[in-house]
Each structure stands twice: as C-alpha cells, then as structure tokens.
Amino acid sequence: MTKHKSYKIGVIGGAGYVGLVTSVGLASIGHNVLSQDLNLNRINLLKNGKSEVYEEGLENILSDLITQKLINFTHNIEQTISHSDVIFVAVGTPSLADGRADMSQIISVAEKLRDLIDHHTIVVVKSTVPVGAIEIIQDILSERLTIGEDFDVVSNPEFLREGSGLVDFYNPSRIIIGSNTDFARKSLKEIYQPLIQRDYKVSNPFSIKNQIIEILLTDPVSAQMIKYASNAFLATRISYINEIAGISEKVGGNISDIIYGIGLDPRIGSDYLKPGIGFGGPCLDKDLRALITLSEENYFDSVMLNGVLRRNDLQLQEVINKINFVLGSSLYKHKISILGLAFKEGTNDVRHSLSIRLAKFLIEQGAIVTGHDILAAKEAAEMEDKLIVSDNLNDVLNQAEIIIILNSEKIYSQIDWSIISPKTYIIDTRGIVNIDELKKYSIEYDILGTK
Numbered sequence: 001m002t003k004h005k006s007y008k009i010g011v012i013g014g015a016g017y018v019g020l021v022t023s024v025g026l027a028s029i030g031h032n033v034l035s036q037d038l039n040l041n042r043i044n045l046l047k048n049g050k051s052e053v054y055e056e057g058l059e060n061i062l063s064d065l066i067t068q069k070l071i072n073f074t075h076n077i078e079q080t081i082s083h084s085d086v087i088f089v090a091v092g093t094p095s096l097a098d099g100r101a102d103m104s105q106i107i108s109v110a111e112k113l114r115d116l117i118d119h120h121t122i123v124v125v126k127s128t129v130p131v132g133a134i135e136i137i138q139d140i141l142s143e144r145l146t147i148g149e150d151f152d153v154v155s156n157p158e159f160l161r162e163g164s165g166l167v168d169f170y171n172p173s174r175i176i177i178g179s180n181t182d183f184a185r186k187s188l189k190e191i192y193q194p195l196i197q198r199d200y201k202v203s204n205p206f207s208i209k210n211q212i213i214e215i216l217l218t219d220p221v222s223a224q225m226i227k228y229a230s231n232a233f234l235a236t237r238i239s240y241i242n243e244i245a246g247i248s249e250k251v252g253g254n255i256s257d258i259i260y261g262i263g264l265d266p267r268i269g270s271d272y273l274k275p276g277i278g279f280g281g282p283c284l285d286k287d288l289r290a291l292i293t294l295s296e297e298n299y300f301d302s303v304m305l306n307g308v309l310r311r312n313d314l315q316l317q318e319v320i321n322k323i324n325f326v327l328g329s330s331l332y333k334h335k336i337s338i339l340g341l342a343f344k345e346g347t348n349d350v351r352h353s354l355s356i357r358l359a360k361f362l363i364e365q366g367a368i369v370t371g372h373d374i375l376a377a378k379e380a381a382e383m384e385d386k387l388i389v390s391d392n393l394n395d396v397l398n399q400a401e402i403i404i405i406l407n408s409e410k411i412y413s414q415i416d417w418s419i420i421s422p423k424t425y426i427i428d429t430r431g432i433v434n435i436d437e438l439k440k441y442s443i444e445y446d447i448l449g450t451k
C-alpha cells in the first residue's frame, strides 16, 4: 500500500450537506480533519456520531472515524484555521431575490481567514460560487496577507447528489481543480490521491473498484463555469422532458415508452429524463438563476436558459390544473394527500422543495393536505406547520380524495391499492404506479405525460 501524505484539513461549514460529506470523506482517506460549523447544535450531535443531515451509511463511517479519533468537530473557527494547512469552505450560497448568489457567508468566512491565518494556508472553495468570487476572496485575504506567500485560493466545485452523497464522494464523476498556482494544484492532487487509489483508513461500502477517477486541472473561472454549466444542463434535461411530457399528454402518447425510446440513442441516454413537478432543492434552480444573471451582467441574452426556468415555473401549475380538473376550482375542505415531501427521494432535505410549495398553495386554497415522506416528515412539518405530516403511509393514503405522487421512492411504486377506496383519484407525476393494479381496483388515475 502506498504511503500517502496526510494533510491537516479544516472544513468550514462542516455540518452542512456538502461540508459533512467532505469532512467524513477526507478523514476516511487519511487526512487529519477538523470540521467546523456555526451550528452548535449540529456540531454537538456530530461529536456523538449523530447527523441531522441524512445520507445513507454516513453515521456508520462517522462512528468508525470517531472511535479511531480520525475526525474532530468544533464550533471554534480560530482553532480550525490554526489547525489547518488546507481549509475547505463549504458554506451556503443561496439565491438572492434577483437570482444572484448570496455571497455573505463566503465573505464572512474570507474575513475570518484574512484576520486569523498565521501560516501558509490553501483555501479550497467547495461552495458553488459565481465567476469572480475567487477574486473577491483573494482581494479580502490580500488586505492583510500576501497571495502565494501566506495563502492560495483554489476552486474545487462539488458535484455530489444528495441521497447518494457518499457514493459520489468515493466515486466522483470528476474532480475539478481550478487554480493558477502549481503549489496549490500539486497539494490538491495529493489530497485526492488516496481516493483515486482507493486507499481508505476506514472501510466503506460505496467504493466502485473499477471506476477510474479523473482529475481536471484548470483555471478558477473555468472550474466555476463547469459547475454552473453542469447544473444548467441537468435542469435543461428536466425541463425538456417535462415539455415533451406535456406535448405527449395532449397527443395521446405514453411518456415511459417515449423516454425509453429516446434513451436508446447513446448520444442522449435516459438519465435525468423523468417528468415530474419540476426541479426544486438547494441547487438546480439557484445555480440556473445565478448563471442567467451572470450572463445578463455580461450583456449576453441566455434565451435557452430562460426557457428552462420558465418551463420549470409552469410545471407546478400543470399539477395544480390536474387537481382542479378532478376537484373543481374550489379546493376548500377537499382532502389531498401528497407522497414525497423532500425535494427528491433519498434525502431529508426540504429546502426549496416543490412538494412543500404545492402543499402551501393547496392549504392556502382551503384544502386539507396530508403529506408522507419516509425521511423528511419532521423537516417538512417544521417548514409548513399547516401541513399534516405522517410517516405512516396507510394513514395518509386512506384520508384522501386525491393522492399525488411527487417522488419516485420505491414504496410508492409498491402501494397495495386494494386497501384504497375506489373513489380516490391518483395523480402520478413520476410514472411509477402499476396501472394494471389501479385498473384492477377501478381506481381512476392520471399519469403525467400519458393520456
């Protein structure tokens, strides 16, 4: 086994989705990680091996790391900066009302780094930040420090998908290192070397042995553009298939067959081609808006990206139209159940979830809305207090005039329809229900994209 260099790494924003997976992942490949976050409650839980962020297998690896003293968590930023030769920054960059990325968390971290760095430190920006942000961070640090001598800044965007965060850490589709200095590039390559050689300090069930991990060295602007362009492309695929589903429905097609047929073309493939309520969550919508704003600021009219966003905004209305078609224009006191409350299956993240936005709208119209999610029931109830939330699927199914399936969690494709009143109407936005079963029990349904 090769002896890899172990780095002293700090992760700022280490209790968030990206920061925590990064902290656990880097510690598990042999680095000495101190993970820091402002959220004291989360840090205290993490010290005891418990995580509010749900990722499959995360707590198991975390507990091995804690037992072997390979990771530490802290609230203290001074301690983190003095501990570390390399700092990964994974704080949030939410959308502002005008679509630009809110840089306030990044700026506040940069100011701390400016004031506290006392030995050469490589600052690695994991957060998704707009083009120009690396220069802003460098400018802030340069108010007291000298670039190259005291610090370097690297853009190392993250591509993990919530719900398979650890699979993506151990088998990244690519590692992008955006830096103009050889020292920082070399260090980052060394940090990821054990990952590439699949050399772990604690075992994990996620490693896919034969998958080659590619590192791309580039400049910071291109690194950030790769991240934004990737998310914009994924958003485009979703809006594209939602648009095709809309047309298919009008002309009498079957969207599952259409997707299968499209996907057989190897130039297209079938990933990210599933219709639904649209893209929500913490990334696609915000990153698409940030890219559109960036292009506007640079006097470029991004006609296509604006269309992608417009289709997504209309998609929720498509689902509302279906509900009104069944219940009429007044939803007052109608009982509606929603299956899938997180922004997608496999996560407990409800941030910018379109299911929650739909629930809110229906509640505002006077409907009685009950929601189910196997991972995000608590989080959804905290976000929308008038939503009746349960993790008991049968309860939720039995209370409804309409059941709307919004994510493709496996249990929703395996529902036993014999226990449902035949008067219940099913709206399946993900195309996962067994139509033959519904027909068998004379349950009426609407599959998005299929007449």
Ligand SMILES: NC(=O)c1ccc[n+]([C@@H]2O[C@H](COP(=O)([O-])OP(=O)(O)OC[C@H]3O[C@@H](n4cnc5c(N)ncnc54)[C@H](O)[C@@H]3O)[C@@H](O)[C@H]2O)c1
Binding pocket: 012, 013, 014, 015, 016, 017, 018, 019, 036, 037, 038, 039, 090, 091, 092, 093, 105, 108, 109, 126, 127, 128, 129, 158, 159, 160, 161, 162, 282, 283
């Ligand atoms: N969530 C994803 O799937 C994903 C994927 C790829 C990239 N990203 C990007 O990664 C970044 C982080 O996203 P996230 O979803 O992990 O966000 P998050 O909100 O889950 O985590 C951010 C964390 O930063 C902490 N924080 C904020 N300011 C701080 C400060 N000054 N000092 C210390 N901690 C601070 C918060 O308490 C929080 O725990 C964003 O830029 C996002 O766009 C997210």
